[in-house]
Amino acid sequence: MKMKKLFPVMLALLLLVSVGLVGCSSGKSSGGSASKGDVVVDIFQFKVEFNDQFKEVAKKYEDEHKGVKINITSVGGGEDYGAALKSKFASGNEPTIYNVGGPQDVKDWEAKLADLSDTKAASVALKGTLDGVKKGNEVLGLPYNQEGYGFIYNTKVFEKAGINPKDITTFAKLQDAVKTLDSKKKELGLKGVFALPGKETWVTGLHLSNTFLSPEFNGNVIDTFNAKKVDFKYGDAFKNVLDLENKYSVQPTVSLDYSQQVEELFSTGKVAMIQQGNWVYSSIAGIDQDLADNGIGLLPIPVEGFKEDAIPVGVPMYWAVNKNKDKKEVEEAKKFLDWLYTSDAGKEAVINDFKFIPAYDGFDASKISDPLAKAVYQYAQDGKTIPWVFMGYPTGWGQEKLGVNIQKYLSGEMSWDELVKDSKTAWESSRK
Numbered sequence: 001m002k003m004k005k006l007f008p009v010m011l012a013l014l015l016l017v018s019v020g021l022v023g024c025s026s027g028k029s030s031g032g033s034a035s036k037g038d039v040v041v042d043i044f045q046f047k048v049e050f051n052d053q054f055k056e057v058a059k060k061y062e063d064e065h066k067g068v069k070i071n072i073t074s075v076g077g078g079e080d081y082g083a084a085l086k087s088k089f090a091s092g093n094e095p096t097i098y099n100v101g102g103p104q105d106v107k108d109w110e111a112k113l114a115d116l117s118d119t120k121a122a123s124v125a126l127k128g129t130l131d132g133v134k135k136g137n138e139v140l141g142l143p144y145n146q147e148g149y150g151f152i153y154n155t156k157v158f159e160k161a162g163i164n165p166k167d168i169t170t171f172a173k174l175q176d177a178v179k180t181l182d183s184k185k186k187e188l189g190l191k192g193v194f195a196l197p198g199k200e201t202w203v204t205g206l207h208l209s210n211t212f213l214s215p216e217f218n219g220n221v222i223d224t225f226n227a228k229k230v231d232f233k234y235g236d237a238f239k240n241v242l243d244l245e246n247k248y249s250v251q252p253t254v255s256l257d258y259s260q261q262v263e264e265l266f267s268t269g270k271v272a273m274i275q276q277g278n279w280v281y282s283s284i285a286g287i288d289q290d291l292a293d294n295g296i297g298l299l300p301i302p303v304e305g306f307k308e309d310a311i312p313v314g315v316p317m318y319w320a321v322n323k324n325k326d327k328k329e330v331e332e333a334k335k336f337l338d339w340l341y342t343s344d345a346g347k348e349a350v351i352n353d354f355k356f357i358p359a360y361d362g363f364d365a366s367k368i369s370d371p372l373a374k375a376v377y378q379y380a381q382d383g384k385t386i387p388w389v390f391m392g393y394p395t396g397w398g399q400e401k402l403g404v405n406i407q408k409y410l411s412g413e414m415s416w417d418e419l420v421k422d423s424k425t426a427w428e429s430s431r432k
Contacts, residue, residue: 038068045099051074054354080399099144100113102221104391115139116139125361129315131221143319149301158272158297175244178193178194181193181273190272192270193271195260195265197257198252201407205398208301212237212303214386216230217389231424234304275301296372312385341360401422
């Protein structure tokens with residue numbers, strides 16, 4: 001996905017990149033029957049939005065490498081990938097290739113992680129992108145890509161409302177724009193300004209929270225992982241943005257999911273803005289290609305008192321290889337990942353089919369085509385970024401504790417002060 005390799009500013013920024021779980025949908029699998037003697041590589045991965053393209057690329061690899069069969073299962077979004085992965089391993093049908101996040105996942109899955117330091121992909125990964133998955137001299141994961149998120153907006157709606165997105169560089173200006181859009185909802189054909197998917201705890205408990213907790217931990221995922229407590233130093237700024245999204249969103253937000261947010265509301269022009277990242281391009285394009293190519297932009301998530309004109313940028317997830325699988329499977333898994341990120345055919349797919357911003361050297365960044373990826377790239381070039389640290393959170397804390405507490409807050413079942421207190425206590429308890 002991204003630009004690190006070409007731009008030193010980005011390189012520095014990715015120092016802290018870890019992972020998260022970024023937008024997907026429900027599980028999808030592929031793969032036919034393998035012939036006797038084939039090396040079978042089972043992939044269990046979290047990005048449903050590029051599932052079809054990934055299957056096509058896997059087929060291309062099979063055609064070039066006779067005797068290899070690749071099966072792909074994609075799970076994400078409405079389904080918790082972390083929970084699904086645990087169930088997959090518990091079933092006894094362990095995948096060959098799967099996904100892990102940053103240091104917390106590495107600790108949790110260490111017994112299953114093969115050392116990938118001998119892969120060509122590891123040698124060309126952008127500076128800083130491997131920091132969250134290293135243990136000593138071992139590299140226990142390879143970066144998927146790079147991603148960024150913020151407020152994706154409908155450019156035509158903004159233009160019709162007389163709003164210049166370039167002027168929105170602070171929370172106050174964002175608030176003014178939102179109020180203007182709300183006052184013109186009827187003439188703009190909007191059901192709401194926002195579509196806040198409160199049902200998706202990864203959107204709120206991981207992505208939104210990261211924006212406001214990252215500066216507390218100096219944007220460093222390792223510092224986050226080692227932190228014994230969380231103070232919510234920018235808690236007021238966090239609350240202000242969440243309240244703004246909720247107040248001006250299609251209701252009820254607590255039952256709004258990813259598919260409704262992206263496909264049913266934003267892609268059909270019923271809302272002006274959504275908090276999401278460049279991974280939603282394909283979903284939007286699947287419904288309105290013209291909107292996807294000519295009608296969307298990316299605004300910052302303002303953190304009052306820190307950075308008000310930046311977007312979070314990081315590595316969403318890492319590829320891991322199950323070291324307990326047959327040796328031939330492990331080696332073939334490494335070969336496939338190397339092929340994906342270092343061969344001409346693989347790199348072509350990563351840029352053009354997957355719409356990724358690469359996290360590796362050797363890519364032509366000028367080929368990044370979709371407007372959201374280009375916007376992320378530009379923010380990174382300009383140094384207007386906030387690092388991803390949420391995979392340094394205690395296991396389950398972001399979604400199962402903070403995300404659930406945010407749902408309670410949105411439903412009026414918990415005050416903000418109670419949310420902060422309870423979430424702090426849970427963090428400290430998990431780190432004792």
